[in-house]
Amino acid sequence: MSKPRYQTVADQLRRDIEKGRHQVGTLLPTELQLCAAYEISRHTAREALRVLIHDRMIERKQGSGTLVIANSRQRFNHSISSVQDLLQYGANTRLTIKHTEIVAADDELAELLGCEVGTDCIHLHGLRSTQKGEAPFCVSDIYRIGGKDPLSRRLMEVSGAVYALVEELEIGHIGMVEQDINAAPLPSENALELGVPKSSVCLRIARRYFDPSGKLIVAAVNLHPGSDFVYSMSLKQSTS
Amino acid sequence: MSKPRYQTVADQLRRDIEKGRHQVGTLLPTELQLCAAYEISRHTAREALRVLIHDRMIERKQGSGTLVIANSRQRFNHSISSVQDLLQYGANTRLTIKHTEIVAADDELAELLGCEVGTDCIHLHGLRSTQKGEAPFCVSDIYRIGGKDPLSRRLMEVSGAVYALVEELEIGHIGMVEQDINAAPLPSENALELGVPKSSVCLRIARRYFDPSGKLIVAAVNLHPGSDFVYSMSLKQSTS
């Protein structure tokens, strides 16, 4: 239940960097100094620093020291799933399900789910916002084949990111994700929901989650008003 | 000079997975088994496994074990640069430079390049198509600061993907790529070039390439008519 020690130290260091107590471009205290300051072993100090390396806030160099390279966490900015993850975790967003229904798949949905037209599907429609109750910035639709299958029914009870969802539903783990990104006109009903002009364009991210055996778990479609919301991420390439 | 021990073990395990001696979906030997097999400490075994976690070949779960989730290192197909790579290499596309010019940076370009408004810049404007002479599906603009700098001049002579470009110009290697993705209305002149309706929406990918020291090499903006072209990629390799 309680946080590991190295996590506590990492959190504290992150706050210190975010608050400017350790400026970008300067060196963090050395391992031994951290050991003394937090009364931890060197191993624990290194684990804490590893967290910040993973967050891309620091870089370490043997003999030189630990350099602060960013004053905020840049966590998932390595993977394309980060676009989504950035929204779901990094930016600490909330998904509020507005309604759920059983629908017969039309052409478009049938293609997304890879099923026959007319197949019963569960559909969850929600809005994503940074804080609960705040203005939404993204329309999120989640689909699953089978209106009566037990997993689909449970899907209606839980809420949150698809990854959390999959964990909660005890599906095991996600084997593959297919992702389509394109631009599209934002449907007027969604424009209304998001409070943006009717003629807006949007970034459409359609994702399909498969289990390791290749069976589709769920599909999700997210619409982001494009001009308002810009995804930015940096990628460092290792040449080793 | 010599590789660390944990790296040797990680390499061996990776080869074993790639060769199918450890199948995707199965469990890797436990830490203690690895300790015995390679005559290493548990710490070293854990370091080795950490490498494979970083490569996204395995996933670990306390109490359960170490699951093999991929049979090859997942490197660039995890990064959003694959969107571009898919176009440049996977789909075997051609970039045809339509014209080059020296321009004074306006507000937008100055922000993209991180330079003063009014700075001389090289601008290459081109169209991307699957085959030379075929209908283009993407508008590509490449920018570089300095209208007279030798590298900029040479930029006008070569053509192709930015990565190939960088290689040809012998810049060394790209240290970092920053990327913005958003949706936008497609400017009417570009719509004309691409032969799509004037009121089209487009996917706009703006990328900035830096050398390892952090100096900007070039910036590129690609516009794709959104509804026509869909990026599709898989994040995790399915069991094949």
Added chain:
DNA sequence: AATGAAAATATGTCCGGACAAATTTATCTG
């Protein structure tokens, strides 16, 4: 003042051990 060798510093690698927490497996009980 410039150079180069030595010392100090800081991170990297590696070992040993101990206990905690999560999961799986075996066992007992009704």
Added chain:
DNA sequence: CAGATAAATTTGTCCGGACATATTTTCATT
């Protein structure tokens, strides 16, 4: 046989120490 309980298994956390390697600093020499 089903369900709860206990044991075994497996990874996670944390400590201590030692030496290696890369970098910076110091200092003696020229």
